[in-house]
Amino acid sequence: MSLLIKNVMLDGQKRNILVRDGRFVCLDAADGAEAGEVLNAEGCAILPAFYNTHTHAAMTLLRGYGDDNPLHVWLEEYVWPYESKMTAADIRRGSELAVREMIASGTVFFNDMYFEIDETMDVVEQQGIRAAIGVTVMENHPAALRDEKAARIRAWRDSPSLSLVVAPHSVYTVGRETFISSTRLARENGRRIHIHLCETEKEVRDCVAQTGLTPVRYLDSIGILGPDVIAAHCVHVDKEEWDILAERGVTVSHCPCSNMKLGSGRFPYELAIASGVRITLGTDGCSSNNNLDLREEMKFAALLAKVNGDAELLSAPQILQWATRNGAEAFGYDTGVVEEGKLADAILVSLDSPKMQPCHNLISNWVYAADSSCIKHVICNGKILL
Protein backbone atom coordinates (compact mmCIF):
# COMPACT_ATOMS: atom_id res chain seq x y z
CA MET A 1 0.00 0.00 0.00
CA SER A 2 1.53 3.33 -1.06
CA LEU A 3 0.53 6.96 -1.35
CA LEU A 4 2.27 9.82 -3.17
CA ILE A 5 1.48 13.26 -1.73
CA LYS A 6 2.40 15.62 -4.57
CA ASN A 7 3.40 19.30 -4.51
CA VAL A 8 3.10 19.73 -0.75
CA MET A 9 5.03 22.40 1.19
CA LEU A 10 7.50 21.02 3.73
CA ASP A 11 10.25 23.14 5.33
CA GLY A 12 9.51 25.97 2.88
CA GLN A 13 9.92 23.80 -0.24
CA LYS A 14 7.47 22.12 -2.55
CA ARG A 15 7.97 18.35 -2.38
CA ASN A 16 6.52 14.99 -3.29
CA ILE A 17 6.23 12.73 -0.26
CA LEU A 18 6.08 8.98 -0.64
CA VAL A 19 4.31 6.87 1.97
CA ARG A 20 4.56 3.10 1.97
CA ASP A 21 3.11 0.56 4.41
CA GLY A 22 2.01 3.33 6.74
CA ARG A 23 5.37 5.14 6.95
CA PHE A 24 7.01 8.14 5.30
CA VAL A 25 9.66 6.51 3.13
CA CYS A 26 10.82 9.50 1.08
CA LEU A 27 10.27 13.22 1.70
CA ASP A 28 11.67 14.25 -1.67
CA ALA A 29 10.31 11.73 -4.16
CA ALA A 30 10.42 12.08 -7.95
CA ASP A 31 7.39 13.42 -9.81
CA GLY A 32 6.80 10.05 -11.40
CA ALA A 33 7.35 7.95 -8.27
CA GLU A 34 5.14 4.87 -8.38
CA ALA A 35 2.32 4.76 -5.87
CA GLY A 36 -1.03 3.03 -5.54
CA GLU A 37 -2.70 6.35 -4.78
CA VAL A 38 -1.77 9.95 -5.64
CA LEU A 39 -2.95 12.98 -3.69
CA ASN A 40 -2.34 16.37 -5.27
CA ALA A 41 -1.63 18.68 -2.33
CA GLU A 42 -0.89 21.83 -4.34
CA GLY A 43 -1.38 24.87 -2.09
CA CYS A 44 -1.09 22.83 1.12
CA ALA A 45 1.55 22.49 3.82
CA ILE A 46 2.10 19.22 5.67
CA LEU A 47 2.11 19.30 9.47
CA PRO A 48 2.09 16.59 12.14
CA ALA A 49 -1.34 15.32 13.24
CA PHE A 50 -2.70 15.69 16.78
CA TYR A 51 -2.70 13.22 19.71
CA ASN A 52 -5.43 13.94 22.24
CA THR A 53 -4.15 12.46 25.51
CA HIS A 54 -7.23 12.98 27.69
CA THR A 55 -10.85 12.79 26.66
CA HIS A 56 -14.18 11.10 27.29
CA ALA A 57 -15.29 10.70 23.67
CA ALA A 58 -18.96 9.81 24.14
CA MET A 59 -19.49 12.93 26.25
CA THR A 60 -20.10 14.71 22.94
CA LEU A 61 -23.71 13.89 23.86
CA LEU A 62 -23.44 16.30 26.80
CA ARG A 63 -22.09 19.18 24.72
CA GLY A 64 -23.68 22.37 26.02
CA TYR A 65 -25.69 20.56 28.72
CA GLY A 66 -25.68 22.37 32.08
CA ASP A 67 -23.02 24.90 31.13
CA ASP A 68 -21.89 27.76 33.36
CA ASN A 69 -22.68 26.05 36.66
CA PRO A 70 -20.29 25.47 39.56
CA LEU A 71 -18.50 22.12 39.27
CA HIS A 72 -20.51 20.22 41.94
CA VAL A 73 -23.88 21.52 40.65
CA TRP A 74 -22.88 20.66 37.10
CA LEU A 75 -21.83 17.12 38.10
CA GLU A 76 -24.62 16.34 40.54
CA GLU A 77 -27.58 17.97 38.79
CA TYR A 78 -26.62 17.51 35.14
CA VAL A 79 -23.77 15.15 34.22
CA TRP A 80 -24.36 12.19 36.57
CA PRO A 81 -28.17 12.01 36.11
CA TYR A 82 -27.68 12.20 32.32
CA GLU A 83 -24.97 9.54 32.33
CA SER A 84 -27.07 7.20 34.47
CA LYS A 85 -29.57 7.00 31.59
CA MET A 86 -27.03 6.47 28.78
CA THR A 87 -27.22 3.13 26.95
CA ALA A 88 -24.58 1.31 24.92
CA ALA A 89 -26.28 2.61 21.76
CA ASP A 90 -25.96 6.18 23.10
CA ILE A 91 -22.26 5.64 23.79
CA ARG A 92 -21.85 4.44 20.24
CA ARG A 93 -23.56 7.53 18.81
CA GLY A 94 -21.54 9.80 21.10
CA SER A 95 -18.29 8.08 20.09
CA GLU A 96 -19.15 8.33 16.38
CA LEU A 97 -19.80 12.04 16.75
CA ALA A 98 -16.53 12.46 18.65
CA VAL A 99 -14.42 10.57 16.13
CA ARG A 100 -15.93 12.48 13.21
CA GLU A 101 -15.15 15.74 14.96
CA MET A 102 -11.63 14.66 15.89
CA ILE A 103 -10.76 13.61 12.35
CA ALA A 104 -12.17 16.83 10.92
CA SER A 105 -9.99 18.83 13.31
CA GLY A 106 -6.78 16.89 12.63
CA THR A 107 -6.67 14.40 15.51
CA VAL A 108 -5.58 10.84 14.72
CA PHE A 109 -5.31 9.45 18.25
CA PHE A 110 -7.22 9.82 21.50
CA ASN A 111 -6.78 8.49 25.02
CA ASP A 112 -10.28 7.75 26.30
CA MET A 113 -11.81 7.09 29.70
CA TYR A 114 -15.48 6.11 29.76
CA PHE A 115 -17.93 3.20 29.81
CA GLU A 116 -19.28 0.60 27.32
CA ILE A 117 -15.84 0.56 25.73
CA ASP A 118 -16.71 -2.03 23.06
CA GLU A 119 -18.87 0.58 21.34
CA THR A 120 -16.05 3.13 21.24
CA MET A 121 -13.52 0.52 20.11
CA ASP A 122 -15.76 -0.52 17.23
CA VAL A 123 -16.07 3.08 16.07
CA VAL A 124 -12.28 3.58 16.24
CA GLU A 125 -11.65 0.52 14.07
CA GLN A 126 -14.32 1.50 11.56
CA GLN A 127 -13.10 5.08 11.20
CA GLY A 128 -9.40 4.20 10.88
CA ILE A 129 -7.96 6.33 13.67
CA ARG A 130 -5.98 5.23 16.73
CA ALA A 131 -7.03 5.15 20.36
CA ALA A 132 -6.07 4.02 23.82
CA ILE A 133 -9.28 2.95 25.52
CA GLY A 134 -9.45 3.10 29.29
CA VAL A 135 -11.01 0.43 31.42
CA THR A 136 -12.43 2.78 34.02
CA VAL A 137 -11.99 1.76 37.65
CA MET A 138 -14.19 3.36 40.34
CA GLU A 139 -14.63 2.39 43.97
CA ASN A 140 -18.42 2.11 43.59
CA HIS A 141 -18.28 -0.53 40.84
CA PRO A 142 -19.79 -3.86 41.91
CA ALA A 143 -17.38 -6.79 42.43
CA ALA A 144 -18.72 -8.69 39.40
CA LEU A 145 -17.99 -5.76 37.12
CA ARG A 146 -14.49 -5.45 38.55
CA ASP A 147 -13.82 -9.14 37.91
CA GLU A 148 -15.12 -8.84 34.35
CA LYS A 149 -12.86 -5.84 33.72
CA ALA A 150 -9.83 -7.60 35.21
CA ALA A 151 -10.43 -10.63 32.97
CA ARG A 152 -10.65 -8.32 29.99
CA ILE A 153 -7.34 -6.66 30.84
CA ARG A 154 -5.60 -10.02 31.22
CA ALA A 155 -6.92 -11.33 27.89
CA TRP A 156 -6.32 -8.20 25.81
CA ARG A 157 -3.70 -7.91 23.03
CA ASP A 158 -3.04 -4.49 21.44
CA SER A 159 -3.42 -3.90 17.71
CA PRO A 160 -1.52 -1.14 15.84
CA SER A 161 -4.55 1.14 16.20
CA LEU A 162 -6.07 0.11 19.53
CA SER A 163 -4.60 -0.30 22.97
CA LEU A 164 -6.26 -0.90 26.29
CA VAL A 165 -5.25 1.10 29.35
CA VAL A 166 -6.30 0.82 32.99
CA ALA A 167 -8.00 3.96 34.25
CA PRO A 168 -8.38 4.33 38.02
CA HIS A 169 -10.47 7.49 37.76
CA SER A 170 -8.95 9.69 40.52
CA VAL A 171 -7.95 9.83 44.19
CA TYR A 172 -11.48 10.98 45.09
CA THR A 173 -13.31 8.08 43.42
CA VAL A 174 -10.85 5.22 43.97
CA GLY A 175 -9.66 4.05 47.40
CA ARG A 176 -6.12 3.13 48.33
CA GLU A 177 -6.42 -0.67 47.95
CA THR A 178 -8.27 -0.44 44.64
CA PHE A 179 -5.69 2.04 43.33
CA ILE A 180 -2.87 -0.31 44.27
CA SER A 181 -4.53 -3.46 42.90
CA SER A 182 -5.62 -1.89 39.60
CA THR A 183 -2.15 -0.44 39.06
CA ARG A 184 -0.60 -3.81 39.79
CA LEU A 185 -2.99 -5.45 37.33
CA ALA A 186 -2.01 -2.85 34.69
CA ARG A 187 1.72 -3.40 35.21
CA GLU A 188 1.49 -7.19 35.24
CA ASN A 189 -0.23 -6.99 31.87
CA GLY A 190 1.84 -4.23 30.24
CA ARG A 191 -0.99 -1.67 30.28
CA ARG A 192 -0.61 2.08 30.67
CA ILE A 193 -2.44 3.83 33.52
CA HIS A 194 -4.70 6.84 32.92
CA ILE A 195 -5.81 9.00 35.85
CA HIS A 196 -7.22 12.40 36.73
CA LEU A 197 -4.83 14.23 39.06
CA CYS A 198 -4.94 17.54 40.97
CA GLU A 199 -7.71 18.99 38.83
CA THR A 200 -9.24 21.18 41.56
CA GLU A 201 -8.22 22.75 44.86
CA LYS A 202 -10.99 20.76 46.56
CA GLU A 203 -9.43 17.48 45.38
CA VAL A 204 -6.12 18.50 46.99
CA ARG A 205 -7.75 19.69 50.25
CA ASP A 206 -9.84 16.53 50.60
CA CYS A 207 -6.88 14.27 49.89
CA VAL A 208 -4.78 16.05 52.53
CA ALA A 209 -7.66 15.74 55.01
CA GLN A 210 -8.02 12.00 54.35
CA THR A 211 -4.42 10.87 53.86
CA GLY A 212 -2.28 13.66 55.29
CA LEU A 213 -0.68 14.02 51.86
CA THR A 214 -1.37 15.94 48.65
CA PRO A 215 -2.53 13.73 45.75
CA VAL A 216 0.89 13.56 44.03
CA ARG A 217 2.70 12.70 47.29
CA TYR A 218 -0.04 10.25 48.27
CA LEU A 219 0.03 8.38 44.94
CA ASP A 220 3.82 8.35 45.05
CA SER A 221 3.78 6.95 48.59
CA ILE A 222 1.71 3.96 47.42
CA GLY A 223 3.81 3.30 44.32
CA ILE A 224 1.40 4.44 41.63
CA LEU A 225 3.54 6.99 39.77
CA GLY A 226 5.77 5.74 36.95
CA PRO A 227 6.58 6.17 33.25
CA ASP A 228 3.42 4.24 32.35
CA VAL A 229 1.13 6.85 33.98
CA ILE A 230 -0.77 9.54 32.07
CA ALA A 231 -2.06 12.12 34.53
CA ALA A 232 -4.73 14.52 33.30
CA HIS A 233 -4.97 18.14 34.49
CA CYS A 234 -2.26 18.61 37.18
CA VAL A 235 -3.44 22.16 37.85
CA HIS A 236 -2.75 22.26 41.61
CA VAL A 237 0.77 20.83 41.82
CA ASP A 238 3.62 22.50 43.77
CA LYS A 239 7.27 22.70 42.76
CA GLU A 240 8.41 19.67 44.72
CA GLU A 241 5.54 17.63 43.29
CA TRP A 242 6.50 18.63 39.73
CA ASP A 243 9.96 17.26 40.45
CA ILE A 244 8.38 14.00 41.69
CA LEU A 245 6.26 13.70 38.52
CA ALA A 246 9.33 14.38 36.34
CA GLU A 247 11.54 11.94 38.25
CA ARG A 248 8.95 9.17 37.99
CA GLY A 249 8.61 9.80 34.24
CA VAL A 250 4.87 10.54 34.41
CA THR A 251 3.24 12.05 31.31
CA VAL A 252 0.98 15.01 31.99
CA SER A 253 -2.10 15.75 29.88
CA HIS A 254 -2.78 19.47 30.05
CA CYS A 255 -6.41 20.44 29.31
CA PRO A 256 -6.52 24.25 29.23
CA CYS A 257 -10.08 24.77 27.96
CA SER A 258 -11.64 22.40 30.48
CA ASN A 259 -9.62 23.91 33.33
CA MET A 260 -10.73 27.42 32.40
CA LYS A 261 -14.36 26.53 31.71
CA LEU A 262 -14.84 24.66 34.99
CA GLY A 263 -12.97 27.37 36.87
CA SER A 264 -10.38 24.82 38.01
CA GLY A 265 -7.46 27.24 37.76
CA ARG A 266 -4.40 28.04 35.66
CA PHE A 267 -1.94 25.25 34.87
CA PRO A 268 1.42 26.23 36.47
CA TYR A 269 3.33 26.37 33.18
CA GLU A 270 6.44 27.88 34.76
CA LEU A 271 6.91 24.99 37.24
CA ALA A 272 5.77 22.26 34.86
CA ILE A 273 8.14 23.28 32.06
CA ALA A 274 11.07 23.83 34.45
CA SER A 275 10.63 20.32 35.88
CA GLY A 276 11.28 18.73 32.48
CA VAL A 277 8.19 16.49 32.75
CA ARG A 278 6.66 15.32 29.45
CA ILE A 279 3.62 17.49 28.77
CA THR A 280 0.94 16.64 26.21
CA LEU A 281 -2.45 18.16 25.37
CA GLY A 282 -5.96 16.90 25.96
CA THR A 283 -9.40 18.32 25.36
CA ASP A 284 -11.18 16.51 28.22
CA GLY A 285 -14.82 15.66 27.38
CA CYS A 286 -17.14 17.84 25.33
CA SER A 287 -19.18 18.54 28.45
CA SER A 288 -16.39 20.78 29.75
CA ASN A 289 -14.73 22.17 26.63
CA ASN A 290 -17.11 22.11 24.51
CA ASN A 291 -15.31 20.63 21.52
CA LEU A 292 -12.48 18.21 20.70
CA ASP A 293 -10.36 20.62 18.67
CA LEU A 294 -6.70 20.33 19.66
CA ARG A 295 -5.66 23.23 17.45
CA GLU A 296 -7.82 25.47 19.59
CA GLU A 297 -6.34 23.84 22.68
CA MET A 298 -2.84 24.82 21.48
CA LYS A 299 -3.83 28.46 21.15
CA PHE A 300 -5.57 28.61 24.53
CA ALA A 301 -2.59 26.96 26.23
CA ALA A 302 -0.06 29.31 24.68
CA LEU A 303 -2.14 32.36 25.61
CA LEU A 304 -2.87 31.14 29.13
CA ALA A 305 0.85 30.53 29.67
CA LYS A 306 1.63 34.13 28.74
CA VAL A 307 -1.21 35.79 30.64
CA ASN A 308 0.88 36.41 33.78
CA GLY A 309 3.29 38.64 31.87
CA ASP A 310 5.89 36.38 30.25
CA ALA A 311 5.35 36.50 26.46
CA GLU A 312 8.31 34.17 25.90
CA LEU A 313 6.73 31.34 27.88
CA LEU A 314 5.42 28.48 25.69
CA SER A 315 6.29 29.31 22.09
CA ALA A 316 4.27 28.17 19.08
CA PRO A 317 6.75 25.37 18.15
CA GLN A 318 6.79 24.19 21.77
CA ILE A 319 3.00 23.93 22.09
CA LEU A 320 2.83 22.20 18.69
CA GLN A 321 5.24 19.60 20.06
CA TRP A 322 3.02 19.04 23.13
CA ALA A 323 0.01 18.46 20.86
CA THR A 324 1.81 16.15 18.45
CA ARG A 325 5.17 14.45 19.13
CA ASN A 326 4.91 14.35 22.93
CA GLY A 327 1.48 12.74 22.78
CA ALA A 328 2.57 10.17 20.19
CA GLU A 329 5.68 9.28 22.19
CA ALA A 330 3.73 8.91 25.42
CA PHE A 331 1.72 6.12 23.80
CA GLY A 332 4.65 4.47 22.03
CA TYR A 333 3.83 5.66 18.51
CA ASP A 334 6.95 6.36 16.51
CA THR A 335 5.58 9.53 14.95
CA GLY A 336 4.37 13.07 15.70
CA VAL A 337 6.84 14.56 13.20
CA VAL A 338 7.01 14.42 9.42
CA GLU A 339 10.29 12.51 8.96
CA GLU A 340 11.46 9.60 6.85
CA GLY A 341 10.89 6.31 8.64
CA LYS A 342 8.17 7.66 10.95
CA LEU A 343 4.55 6.47 10.92
CA ALA A 344 2.67 8.50 8.31
CA ASP A 345 0.24 10.57 10.40
CA ALA A 346 -0.20 14.13 9.11
CA ILE A 347 -2.48 17.06 8.39
CA LEU A 348 -2.51 18.96 5.10
CA VAL A 349 -3.36 22.60 5.73
CA SER A 350 -4.49 24.97 2.99
CA LEU A 351 -2.08 27.88 2.56
CA ASP A 352 -4.71 29.61 0.42
CA SER A 353 -6.99 30.07 3.42
CA PRO A 354 -7.16 33.78 4.40
CA LYS A 355 -6.23 32.85 7.97
CA MET A 356 -2.96 31.34 6.75
CA GLN A 357 -1.84 34.46 4.84
CA PRO A 358 0.64 36.08 4.72
CA CYS A 359 2.86 33.23 5.81
CA HIS A 360 5.74 34.87 7.69
CA ASN A 361 5.79 31.83 9.94
CA LEU A 362 3.82 28.66 9.20
CA ILE A 363 3.80 27.34 12.78
CA SER A 364 2.71 30.69 14.21
CA ASN A 365 -0.13 30.85 11.70
CA TRP A 366 -1.17 27.31 12.54
CA VAL A 367 -1.15 27.88 16.32
CA TYR A 368 -2.43 31.46 16.59
CA ALA A 369 -4.36 32.30 13.41
CA ALA A 370 -5.86 29.21 11.83
CA ASP A 371 -8.89 27.13 12.63
CA SER A 372 -9.79 23.63 11.58
CA SER A 373 -11.53 24.88 8.42
CA CYS A 374 -7.96 25.32 7.08
CA ILE A 375 -7.49 21.52 7.18
CA LYS A 376 -7.88 19.93 3.73
CA HIS A 377 -6.78 16.36 4.47
CA VAL A 378 -5.97 14.18 7.45
CA ILE A 379 -3.75 11.12 7.08
CA CYS A 380 -3.40 8.35 9.66
CA ASN A 381 -1.10 5.39 9.21
CA GLY A 382 -0.69 6.32 5.54
CA LYS A 383 -4.44 6.34 4.87
CA ILE A 384 -6.44 9.44 3.94
CA LEU A 385 -9.21 9.81 6.53
CA LEU A 386 -10.40 13.23 5.38
Ligand SMILES: [Zn+2]
Ligand atom coordinates in the same frame (compact mmCIF):
# COMPACT_ATOMS: atom_id res chain seq x y z
ZN1 LIG B 1 -11.48 14.10 32.35
